[in-house]
Amino acid sequence: MSTNISRRDFNKLLLTGVAGATMGLFGGSGSAFAASRRVVVIGGGFGGASAAKYLKKLDPSLSVTLVEPKASYATCPFSNWVIGGLKTMPEITQTYAALARRGIVIVPEAAVSVDPVKSTVKLKSGKLLHYDRLVVAPGIDFKWDAYEGYSQGLADSSMPHAYQAGPQTVLLHKQLQAMKDGGTVLICPPANPFRCPPGPYERASLVAHYLKTNKPKSKVIILDPKEKFSKQGLFTKGWQRLYPGMIEWRGPAAGGKIVSVDGASMSVKTELETVKGDVINIIPPQKAGQLAFTLGLTDASGWCPVNPTSFESTIHKNIHVIGDACKAGAMPKSGFAASSQGKVAAAAIIRLLKGQEPVPPSLVNTCYSLLAPGYGISVAGVYQLSPEGITEIPGSGGLTPIDAADDQLEQEAMFAEGWYNNIVRDIWG
């Protein structure tokens, strides 16, 4: 705990005359510096917006500022439904108006740097924001140099990743609409770890649903560098039942590993052969969002190491990293997990600002995947702190049973929508 005290906190403690008494173990008299408790949150996605909302909800006396350049946020969850024609972009777009009404100050610009000694965030406009605690939740960035011939320009024009929702989602959906019947859609997921492990396979399902309905002679090929993938048994069974012969999965031994891509001939070269696609969805390998690198919060893995109780960076004190950008042990990189981390970080920050130890974390995840309307599956996990870090509680969580009856699958599809409607209100409402 004492290592977490920054110089400014220390000076404040000295001024109020309690430093000596509290350096070892804080006694819990937080009111001494309560009046100036400012928390700045960078990034208004699943992680950051949850942290901001819960900081203010659990301690209305805090001054909470949310820095997010986008006026509205399109959620990746349910973006596969948009790609498959089951939802529209406005239905998956959230705004910050409700958070502003709660008294959270919304700053609509990008953060460019942080001075951890002066505890300031510099915004794109040059303006500085002071913080006592900072939360950084920038999401992911892509490794554009992963495959020869691949680039951000190619993703923006002809081979969308659609792994950050927005124009990329619309581009992929439009490409499917424009494709001829009998065409081939290539979906190329990355190796682990990456955002939303079941995401590419839900996408394959809903693309197949769209094709079956509109262009039934077409097919989907998944080129995968991984030996196995999330919810594999449930997806494979569902594909056989719903889309027989339409979805082909090729693992690494069957030429799933991409070597290079070519926009001009719309093809992908794998270790074994060149595969042509009418629509090509390259989901490139990922790393923590650029800001995490700029701030020096990443380690050699390209993600941010954190203290699992408070999500405080193990590199910079008073800076907490949550969501996809952080290394959260056994937790997958999901919106649900990011939100759970945001709440745990919020509760920890409130205690830390009062000079109290954070309580041990309890974390959770549920990821629904839709295979077709009325056909849903899920994976759940409850996580705790163990000597190995954040680990799944043995005997809990797990998958929809492989032999689940149709009415359970139907119920899970309904719960997927129920989940979405509740979590977006829990975060942005």
Place this chain on the structure above:
Amino acid sequence: MPSKLKMCLTACLIASATVPLGAQGFAATKTKTAATTNANPRGQILALSCAGCHGTDGKSVGIIPSFYGKSPEYLESALKDFKSGARVSTVMGRHAKGYTDEEIHQIAQYFGTVWKKTK
């Protein structure tokens, strides 16, 4: 639309509990608000997980059951039944198995009383 109405009520209830920005200068006097929600920090941290599916404070707008306003006793027995399998579920059993009976008690205490404070 009843669900719309419910949502609006939710928003209004929460809004009225929020301290206006201008009051921040008196933070010291406001620690009471925070202290109330913080009386059971372990229960709080366990319970925050539930809102990810069931909505903030257990106020659900759709098909997922709402448990806002339920008593601690009701919540505790429901969670234990999900855990044992006595109550059939799609996903609740998988979640409930992640908590000890003591933790379930804490969660039930938190949600069984939080609505009295946000009313």
